[in-house]
Amino acid sequence: MTTPRTHTAVAVVGARQPLEAIRVPTASPEADEILIRSQFTASTPLDLHRADGGLLQQPGDIFGSTTVGVKPRYRAHQEYVTAPEWMFGKIPENITAEEAATVPENLITVFNTMATDLGLPTRWPKPEGYVPSNADDPILVWGAGSSVGQFALQVLRWYGYRHVLATASPSHHEYLRGLGASACFDYRDADVAEKVLAAASEMAQHGNGGKGGSAVVPFIIDCIGSRNGSLGPILTKKIAQPSSVVAVMLPVILTHAGPDQAPEYAMDAPEVARSLLGPGAESSGVTVKGVRTFFVYENSPLFKAKLPSEIMPALLAQGVVTPQRFRIVEGGSILEREENALRQMREGGVSGVKLVWRTSDQ
Template identity: 40%
Template sequence: MTTPKTHPSIALPSPFAAPILLQTPTHPPNPNEALIKVTWTCSTPLDLHRSAGNLAIPSYPFILGTAFAGTITTLWLSPSLSSSPGLNINKELHETLKEGDRVFGFVSDGNPREAGFQEYVTVPVHKISKLPQNVDWGLREAVTVPTNLVTAFHCLTADLGLQLPWPKPRGFRPPQEGKRVLVWGGGSSVGLYVVQVLKHWGYDHVVAVASGKHHEELRRLGARVCFDYRNPGVVGEIGRYLDREGGAGPRIPYFVDCIGSRDGTLKPLSEIAERGSKVAVMLPVIEVNAAEGRRPVFAADVKNVEGVVWQEGVEVRGVRTLDYEQNPFYRDKLQPEIIPALLAQGVIQPNKARVVEGATLLERAQNALQLLRDQAPSGERLVWRVSEDEQ
């Protein structure tokens, strides 16, 4: 197959402007990189934060997309597999990669080589997961996985300090076994992966907060008890549950705020967290949501959000998944080894994929952005086709 010199991509052209279609260069792979023809990508709230809120964009045009799923067209594994400085590449594993493989991964948007909203991405092998052969779903579902499964590992370990040893030792029980972890926003894409990871590593007292329609699924995935955030008395209900359960120390030592909304999550969490609690908050903290004709407003500092008063001794941390490679073990293992293994074992179920239609690439990207602006996704990931001629 001949590779075109340029290909279509979806990019933000300037601050607060709508995305446009660009023709961008196709980058031949360097050693230990693959060129991948992208079949599916997914839209996430970050796209809305970037486009409507101009969030952390260093330069334009800015190609969007933190995930890809597609087929390897060219692979360059250097003979020693050592030409990527500092990378402890799993030689045996990478040598199983080959042209024609169906793969997916979490990548940095804004990086013109790897951003997901384009027909060809050029990605280092440590950001590639191979689609397991034994699963009864395909690339469309796979593309829902990498961004927020990486987020789940990153926030639970880097921000909360929980142990998720890999490979999981036989009979492993975490030192924090029995301690409660409250996952606020359990019905979100992040929340669904966080609950599954916690269950697998034996965190058996997960309290999930999500709208009632997700409770059955959350219990199936690993939550012990669920509360509905749409109920105005939810904070009191959680408090009464914790009083009944008793226990020493902070009643909930670990919190994952999967949403990062000043009024919707930080305020209620600040009424529950106590001295000794750790709270990991998905950034950005949203003070005002984007809406038709309205720009979003983000808080500058997760620890000092107007109107949110934490009790003394509560540790609040902002989650930044794009930093996950700072952990060399996860940089080398998470995408190539851990994620495919957990999917193959059936430990992790992909999010429900909601297909966004549109006659052109740009239309599909725009339609997805509109659904995000309308806050339409609920317990699902918005996915859309990039290349038409691949399966």
């Protein structure tokens, strides 16, 4: 590959401002880094949080989420990316480049959430016949139709958790059962909490009675992080009970981004929980944790050594994890494709699919 001197990247100018295509120097690899020419990337809600809410964003920053995108040269929405080799994994032969673009961010998020926030072991290699000690404890994946949720179901199933409950739009229920959900519920139902609790009690009775403490649902992953749409019902409708741990995807969304609406976010999940539960929050016995996958490699040397380079490719090659269904975002340039993807997310038209687009025009 002939390395160019400069290449095109998409950068943010300011919150809710049009993005810009800029030319940036193509960084020569140093130390353990390699330079790759990118083919496809995906847009994720984090891009919208950055573009419209200014979250974790300085003017001029290059766009695109990677799990450790602290340096502009590591970011995904550009033609060339220079980053340490251990951050990359080889795409297995059974997976296309477009499919591969749907996987890393949220598969990594799921491993980080399990290990760091829920305290569930993520043993690698998984021993033959492995059964986790909490195998019969009900686990709720709220928002399982999301990208995080779909990978959570698959990874939990693979590690041997038998009672994984999911909330999602009914149109996804059959698909999500295929990914590992034991039972699915519509999160828009007024009595969704009662239904989840009834199913979880039933499952725990038929399992070993649950080992996670007194809560009916000891482990909850809030894949959405919406104050009123997910964390609110989980806490105020008492799905989370004393000794439950709730891992919430940050940022907590206070107001959703819309075509004419600036979003509002909070990064302190326990504080949002206090605002929902009022004075009873301290005595609720519920632990609320904000997930920060940004720190995944600081949290775990195993993940740094193996997650992108070995665990992800192996799980894909073995069919343990299926890439997410995706929609290709078209556009005449890298900038147009990025803007079109953001618009689709802003308009709320993304349900169960990942938005994937070409980073290069050639």
